[in-house]
Amino acid sequence: MLGGMPSIAQFVPRFFASAIVNAGRAVLEETERWEQRDRLAPGARADGPGQAIDAIAPDECWELLAGAEIGRLSFGVHGGLPVIVPVNFTVDGETIVFRTGRGPKLTAASRREIVAFEADAIDVESRTGWSVVVIGQARVVTSETERRRLDALGLRPWVAGPRDEYVVITPRNVAGRLVHASQDL
Amino acid sequence: MSFTSLTQTECMAKLAQHSIGRIAVTSRALPAIVPVNYAMTGRTTIVFRTEPGGMLARATEDTVVAFEVDELARDGRSGWSVLVVGVAHHLDGSDVVRAVASRVSSAVGEGRDQFVAITIGQITGRVVEPTPSALAGV
Numbered sequence: 001m002l003g004g005m006p007s008i009a010q011f012v013p014r015f016f017a018s019a020i021v022n023a024g025r026a027v028l029e030e031t032e033r034w035e036q037r038d039r040l041a042p043g044a045r046a047d048g049p050g051q052a053i054d055a056i057a058p059d060e061c062w063e064l065l066a067g068a069e070i071g072r073l074s075f076g077v078h079g080g081l082p083v084i085v086p087v088n089f090t091v092d093g094e095t096i097v098f099r100t101g102r103g104p105k106l107t108a109a110s111r112r113e114i115v116a117f118e119a120d121a122i123d124v125e126s127r128t129g130w131s132v133v134v135i136g137q138a139r140v141v142t143s144e145t146e147r148r149r150l151d152a153l154g155l156r157p158w159v160a161g162p163r164d165e166y167v168v169i170t171p172r173n174v175a176g177r178l179v180h181a182s183q184d185l
Numbered sequence: 186m187s188f189t190s191l192t193q194t195e196c197m198a199k200l201a202q203h204s205i206g207r208i209a210v211t212s213r214a215l216p217a218i219v220p221v222n223y224a225m226t227g228r229t230t231i232v233f234r235t236e237p238g239g240m241l242a243r244a245t246e247d248t249v250v251a252f253e254v255d256e257l258a259r260d261g262r263s264g265w266s267v268l269v270v271g272v273a274h275h276l277d278g279s280d281v282v283r284a285v286a287s288r289v290s291s292a293v294g295e296g297r298d299q300f301v302a303i304t305i306g307q308i309t310g311r312v313v314e315p316t317p318s319a320l321a322g323v
Contacts, residue, residue, distance in 0.1 A: 116216035
């Protein structure tokens with residue numbers, strides 16, 4: 001913690017109280033919004049506040065994901081603070097798979113949390129590229145049969161060890177957008 | 186492959202040297218990650234701009250967020266990442282905005298004129314280095 005800064009803890013109760021109260025209705029609204037976004041043709045622009053995006057079609061999102069090796073995973077950790085961590089991953093069907101040892105990622109997955117996963121390729125100079133976000137439920141693979149099948153994917157763990165587990169994210173929403181310099185990210 | 190922690194000073198230096206990061210927010214009870222173009226203002230504040238009233242603007246009003254910057258080899262076996270947890274809030278048309286406006290590249294006509302500041306609460310970082318066995322392809 002840097003000196004002289006407001007404590008994050010004081011903001012957390014308000015943050016989560018409002019999130020929980022609105023959760024049921026909000027999930028439905030958000031799902032509709034993402035479905036609308038998914039219906040957009042590649043390159044099409046949605047109108048209205050917050051929707052000025054160049055959407056990428058779901059099939060293309062999966063192609064982009066399949067060609068990437070590094071993504072970023074976001075979830076809540078104990079105490080409620082959000083984190084983003086890079087993971088190397090692979091695509092298996094229409095799921096995201098990564099390996100992890102004991103730690104916050106495994107804990108989140110064992111609780112079957114809803115997580116966000118993002119992969120992108122953005123050129124720093126031109127600030128152009130793409131970004132795909134998957135929102136879905138994480139789970140730890142416990143079946144030996146499934147483990148053996150995933151072993152064949154050749155996914156390399158960050159740090160090799162006997163406790164490496166497979167985590168699978170089953171998407172609820174997949175949304176991609178093209179990033180243009182003119183959009184100022 | 187091994188991980189080494191970065192010091193707070195090293196983490197701040199990484200933030201200052203880069204311009205693209207990813208912010209994690211909660212939007213209508215669901216998590217989201219958005220890449221943003223950012224600049225530092227002072228030692229402890231990250232500033233970026235977004236569309237007024239958009240998803241990101243709505244999700245960054247006095248809210249705890251995570252912000253990440255990294256530079257990783259394509260296979261993830263070397264590089265570094267820095268994670269910030271902080272409180273996001275909207276900036277208005279004050280001197281602060283004018284001061285940072287020139288540093289957070291703009292998009293004329295795109296209307297992305299909502300400035301958002303993240304006050305850094307916690308900052309951590311790590312370096313990933315290949316171990317000999319990793320280099321050998323194990």
